[in-house]
Amino acid sequence: MSSALSDEFVLPTNKEIGATSHPEPDPDSVCTYLCGNSLGPLSKRSKALVEEELKVWGTCAVTGHFSHPHGRNWVDFCDHITPLLAELVGAKEKEVACMGTLTANLHLMMDSFYKPTPERYKILCEAHAFPSDQYAFASQALAHGLDPAKAVLEMSPRPGEYTLREEDILDTIAREGSSIALVLFSGVQYYTGQWFPMQSITRAAQAQGSICGWDLAHAVGNVPLALHDWGADFAVWCTYKYVNAGPGSIAGLYVHEKWKESELPKFAGWWGHDPATRFAMPPKFSPIEGAQGFQQSNPGILVAASLLGSLQIFKEAGMMKPLRERSLQLTGALENLLTKSKYFVPPEEASARQSTKPAFTIITPADPDSRGAQLSLLFLPSGVMQKVHNALNSLGVISDERNPDIIRLAPAPLFNTLKDCEQGAIMLERVLDNLV
Numbered sequence: 001m002s003s004a005l006s007d008e009f010v011l012p013t014n015k016e017i018g019a020t021s022h023p024e025p026d027p028d029s030v031c032t033y034l035c036g037n038s039l040g041p042l043s044k045r046s047k048a049l050v051e052e053e054l055k056v057w058g059t060c061a062v063t064g065h066f067s068h069p070h071g072r073n074w075v076d077f078c079d080h081i082t083p084l085l086a087e088l089v090g091a092k093e094k095e096v097a098c099m100g101t102l103t104a105n106l107h108l109m110m111d112s113f114y115k116p117t118p119e120r121y122k123i124l125c126e127a128h129a130f131p132s133d134q135y136a137f138a139s140q141a142l143a144h145g146l147d148p149a150k151a152v153l154e155m156s157p158r159p160g161e162y163t164l165r166e167e168d169i170l171d172t173i174a175r176e177g178s179s180i181a182l183v184l185f186s187g188v189q190y191y192t193g194q195w196f197p198m199q200s201i202t203r204a205a206q207a208q209g210s211i212c213g214w215d216l217a218h219a220v221g222n223v224p225l226a227l228h229d230w231g232a233d234f235a236v237w238c239t240y241k242y243v244n245a246g247p248g249s250i251a252g253l254y255v256h257e258k259w260k261e262s263e264l265p266k267f268a269g270w271w272g273h274d275p276a277t278r279f280a281m282p283p284k285f286s287p288i289e290g291a292q293g294f295q296q297s298n299p300g301i302l303v304a305a306s307l308l309g310s311l312q313i314f315k316e317a318g319m320m321k322p323l324r325e326r327s328l329q330l331t332g333a334l335e336n337l338l339t340k341s342k343y344f345v346p347p348e349e350a351s352a353r354q355s356t357k358p359a360f361t362i363i364t365p366a367d368p369d370s371r372g373a374q375l376s377l378l379f380l381p382s383g384v385m386q387k388v389h390n391a392l393n394s395l396g397v398i399s400d401e402r403n404p405d406i407i408r409l410a411p412a413p414l415f416n417t418l419k420d421c422e423q424g425a426i427m428l429e430r431v432l433d434n435l436v
């Protein structure tokens with residue numbers, strides 16, 4: 001296994017995260033951070049670049065836009081970012097833009113691509129999509145005068161199952177296709193950790209004449225993506241989860257090059273205007289060709305600097321191919337340890353279980369091709385999860401809880417190690433031992 005780049009990151013110590021259990025863990029040791037799916041840690045590169053930009057701001061002020069001492073003029077700062085971002089998502093450079101925030105970008109994309117007609121007006125998505133996406137879908141339907149209950153078509157797993165079957169998704173697309181305007185799934189589902197079969201969903205949607213867009217919040221930096229080759233129409237993502245660019249950092253979007261300006265009306269802003277004449281301030285908007293034509297405002301340089309730093313680390317690691325290999329090994333190892341636990345029950349037994357003794361199952365698909373780094377543990381009976389989560393924290397294992405009963409553990413291949421997986425599994429066993 002290639003080695004982790006843990007040294008490139010600043011991770012909290014046990015003391016800093018309030019791991020107070022005695023006698024363990026050592027207060028000055030780094031905690032076991034299995035939560036990079038929720039918020040990636042600070043990289044030393046990002047820290048250095050943000051500090052550098054603060055210094056430039058203090059020493060150059062407005063001249064930093066056009067004459068930057070480190071060759072990163074703020075006026076075209078994102079030109080340093082888009083090549084790396086394009087590589088990360090498998091797209092051409094002009095197909096990606098570094099801008100805004102995830103939900104705002106989702107609205108922009110839906111504004112351009114969701115064009116309901118009386119016959120074709122539905123949005124197909126997974127049930128229990130991330131709430132922000134659900135709100136966006138419903139409000140977009142309302143903005144077109146449609147009833148969200150009719151316009152938003154949600155797919156649920158079969159009874160007793162936790163994730164969607166590919167065949168069921170493809171059947172639904174085939175059956176409902178003529179009424180579907182937009183198919184919009186998450187690449188990797190935030191709750192279950194399921195990595196959807198993106199290429200086959202994209203093909204099936206487009207074969208029905210539907211647009212296919214993706215929310216890649218939990219997929220980018222986690223699984224290898226080939227948006228251009230898969231032919232996805234558009235995609236949006238944030239950069240603070242597996243990409244480690246910091247809380248609320250600048251986001252990204254992708255638009256396939258097949259889409260031409262004239263076909264895509266948009267809410268324009270000056271940063272989407274041709275840079276050659278942007279500062280001549282002409283009255284008529286003349287967009288940059290491709291995704292960058294969607295840019296509205298000049299980008300936040302501090303968050304963009306942070307993103308640049310984290311993308312440089314991905315580049316150093318060789319991007320997603322070696323990282324995915326490492327990820328498969330780590331997640332496989334964690335799964336192996338967890339399924340050996342005396343508290344583990346297989347998913348097919350979990351839904352019918354009556355016992356009041358604590359137990360857990362894994363609802364993330366067992367097939368490595370259908371998941372990324374995250375394993376979602378479902379705790380039984382209801383109410384146990386919160387106690388487990390708090391106890392793990394006090395033992396220095398940072399996980400993330402999703403009500404009602406889920407704890408997500410994500411060994412991120414950039415900075416997590418086998419030891420983190422072992423520590424997570426050992427501590428979980430100890431916590432459960434102490435509950436019974």
Ligand SMILES: *Cc1c(COP(=O)(O)O)cnc(C)c1O
Nearest residue numbers: 101102103130132190215217238
């Ligand atoms: C994390 C996440 C969001 C958060 O949206 P922001 O606009 O960045 O606050 C939205 N959707 C999904 C699927 C997410 O995983």
